[in-house]
Amino acid sequence: MNERAARADILARVRAALRHDPAHAEQRRARLRQTIAMPTEGPRPSLVGDLVGITGASCAIAETGTLMLLSGTRTASTTRLLPETHIAMVAAGRIVADMEEGFALLRHERGEGSKLPRAVNFVSGPSRTSDIEQTVVLGAHGPYRVHLLVVGTTADSPMAA
DSSP states (O other), X not given: OOXXXXXXXXXXXXXXXXXOOGGGHHHHHHHXXXXXXSOOSSXXXXXTTOSEXXXXXXXXXXXXXXXXXXXXXXXXXXXXXXXXXXXXXXXGGXXXXXXXXXXXXXXXXXXXXXXXXXXXXXXXXXOEEOTTTTOOEETSSSOSEEEEEEESOGGGOTXXX
16 A cells, blocks of 8 residues: 555544544534634633633642643633643743642632632643553543643732732
């Protein structure tokens, strides 16, 4: 099999795995455009077919390389859990030393005794499991890939005041 045929074979296998039917591709694109164009309050809801989810992170924890992600009405968990790739953005001033500092930042911003977010998730990389036959599987309970974009400078720290 030559290289071109091998590429076509791989593409056909990927499309079959994704249940991609080229005959219906334009219909799917039209539905997706319509969904994206619909006016909404706040961010667009995640769709099951989304390949990438882009979110912010409450803070990043240097000690463990973990993201602290808050869930609420304007920050749906599905945006970071359903897509194959999650891209998170965090301000450089929101990189804290450890989890205790992350929770201190949360209390500082929300006030002592205030209502906590619906959920606080800690993400330290792509989802992985080795439950079945002790074989490591990526993306079993979340994205295959997690990327972090650090924005700004450490002088922007909310705890500096």
